[in-house]
Amino acid sequence: MAKISLDRFRLQFISHQNEKLGYLDGIREALAGGCKWIQLRMKGATDDEVRPIALQVKEWCREQQATFLIDDRVALVKELQIDGVHLGKNDMPIAEARKILGDGFIIGGTANTFEDVKAHYEAGADYIGCGPFRFTTTKEKLSPILGLEGYKDIIQKMKEESIDIPLVAIGGITKEDIPEIMKTGVNGIALSGCILHAENPAEETREILELL
Numbered sequence: 124m125a126k127i128s129l130d131r132f133r134l135q136f137i138s139h140q141n142e143k144l145g146y147l148d149g150i151r152e153a154l155a156g157g158c159k160w161i162q163l164r165m166k167g168a169t170d171d172e173v174r175p176i177a178l179q180v181k182e183w184c185r186e187q188q189a190t191f192l193i194d195d196r197v198a199l200v201k202e203l204q205i206d207g208v209h210l211g212k213n214d215m216p217i218a219e220a221r222k223i224l225g226d227g228f229i230i231g232g233t234a235n236t237f238e239d240v241k242a243h244y245e246a247g248a249d250y251i252g253c254g255p256f257r258f259t260t261t262k263e264k265l266s267p268i269l270g271l272e273g274y275k276d277i278i279q280k281m282k283e284e285s286i287d288i289p290l291v292a293i294g295g296i297t298k299e300d301i302p303e304i305m306k307t308g309v310n311g312i313a314l315s316g317c318i319l320h321a322e323n324p325a326e327e328t329r330e331i332l333e334l335l
């Protein structure tokens with residue numbers, strides 16, 4: 124696949140729903156605010172429930188020239204010809220997904236340690252979602268919290284071993300955290316709650332992009 128511009132990795136919006144906004148509402152707001160990378164994450168839903176939502180998001184992302192990934196679901200990504208998939212420790216291994224999808228799809232991998240980053244890099248991932256930065260209720264069964272020091276340590280080890288792969292921070296990130304997180308050397312951030320809980324999610328997205 125064509126090399127993805129690093130600019131693209133600045134902000135990834137991860138879908139979620141709350142009392143005010145459904146999956147599509149949140150995604151529409153993030154796109155309206157200028158986000159160019161959307162991940163549809165619908166834990167506990169069936170593929171039949173995800174499919175119509177994914178088709179709508181695919182159309183919106185095409186219109187906005189935004190990248191569109193789905194969390195966990197390799198087969199659905201292939202079926203719907205979405206841009207890619209994000210995979211964690213309990214999902215299909217990255218090397219297996221690469222065999223199924225080929226080089227034309229983006230595959231992201233979750234890391235909590237430098238060893239995870241290295242394994243995903245060697246398995247052929249396109250980028251790393253590294254976290255959690257801090258506690259969040261958006262995901263259950265969190266790995267150990269990394270904090271700023273965790274990112275500094277991982278980025279340092281990546282440099283030492285010449286592991287060159289885009290890495291985005293994730294987990295409980297607020298707007299106020301962004302300047303310090305970016306100073307650690309990560310390429311961008313992935314977030315959900317910060318945008319979804321804002322009074323004006325599109326405006327919040329715009330403000331976040333200005334910090335990145």
Ligand SMILES: Cc1ncc(COP(=O)(O)OP(=O)(O)O)c(N)n1
Nearest residue numbers: 194209210211212233252253293313
């Ligand atoms: C960008 C990004 N980073 C990490 C994750 C977490 O993926 P995973 O560990 O598989 O957990 P679930 O999201 O599937 O609950 C992610 N989705 N995106």
Ligand SMILES: Cc1ncsc1CCOP(=O)(O)O
Nearest residue numbers: 259261262294295314315316
């Ligand atoms: C999917 C995921 N993986 C680690 S933390 C997280 C949730 C991110 O959402 P939020 O920004 O609301 O903490």
Ligand SMILES: [Mg+2]
Nearest residue numbers: 195210211214
């Ligand atoms: Mg997963």
